[in-house]
Amino acid sequence: MPSIKLFGNRFSGHSYKVALCLALTNTPYEYEEISLSIPRPQRPDYFRKNTRYDEVPLLLIDGEPFVQSNAILLQLTQQLGLMLDETKTTQIYEWLMWEQSRLGSSLPNLRFELKFKDTHEPAVAAWLQNRLVDDLGILSQQLDKTKRFALGDTPTIVDCSLAGYLYWLTDADMDISEWPLVAAWLERIKQLKGWQHPDELLVG
Numbered sequence: 001m002p003s004i005k006l007f008g009n010r011f012s013g014h015s016y017k018v019a020l021c022l023a024l025t026n027t028p029y030e031y032e033e034i035s036l037s038i039p040r041p042q043r044p045d046y047f048r049k050n051t052r053y054d055e056v057p058l059l060l061i062d063g064e065p066f067v068q069s070n071a072i073l074l075q076l077t078q079q080l081g082l083m084l085d086e087t088k089t090t091q092i093y094e095w096l097m098w099e100q101s102r103l104g105s106s107l108p109n110l111r112f113e114l115k116f117k118d119t120h121e122p123a124v125a126a127w128l129q130n131r132l133v134d135d136l137g138i139l140s141q142q143l144d145k146t147k148r149f150a151l152g153d154t155p156t157i158v159d160c161s162l163a164g165y166l167y168w169l170t171d172a173d174m175d176i177s178e179w180p181l182v183a184a185w186l187e188r189i190k191q192l193k194g195w196q197h198p199d200e201l202l203v204g
């Protein structure tokens with residue numbers, strides 16, 4: 001097994017996606033918290049020199065750097081065989097792209113707006129909330145078809161990606177019970193061996 005090191009942050013669902021994949025596959029890794037309250041230029045040199053975008057997550061596999069959460073998940077499945085499902089490659093790419101442009105954008109930004117910013121922009125929050133409602137509708141439709149996990153009977157990296165921020169939905173002032181299929185799917189992921197809530201998994 002190669003040496004794996006994850007740099008993340010406890011408030012980052014993008015970091016959680018990667019940590020969740022490693023946890024669900026019982027893959028040993030080292031974790032280091034990067035404080036995002038420190039200005040970017042002052043973050044540790046060994047972190048900055050490996051991140052093109054100055055963002056977490058960063059994953060080192062035998063010292064080789066990988067960035068962008070969904071690209072990291074693809075690397076974990078392709079290079080290390082974690083949660084591998086070669087029959088679903090096209091759908092995996094499709095849903096990872098959708099996640100980045102929709103759910104992985106609307107929810108973290110709404111959460112940031114409502115939980116972390118000192119002053120709120122009601123119009124921005126309303127716009128993000130509308131998008132998030134649409135996104136949870138799309139995810140519900142998919143789960144209605146597949147019944148158990150995002151792409152079928154077994155979990156894939158797509159489940160890790162889509163679930164990235166959803167255990168924090170209350171931070172965005174939304175109630176998961178309004179999307180029962182999504183709530184049941186999150187509960188199903190929760191029952192998988194190795195699952196931990198992001199507040200526990202990302203403590204560093």
Ligand SMILES: N[C@@H](CCC(=O)N[C@@H](CS)C(=O)NCC(=O)O)C(=O)O
Pocket residue numbers: 009011012013014015036040054055056057067068069070
């Ligand atoms: N598209 C990126 C987004 C990563 C991202 O937005 N990371 C945030 C934390 S969740 C970050 O590191 N921001 C840098 C900062 O706050 O200075 C991914 O999926 O990895």
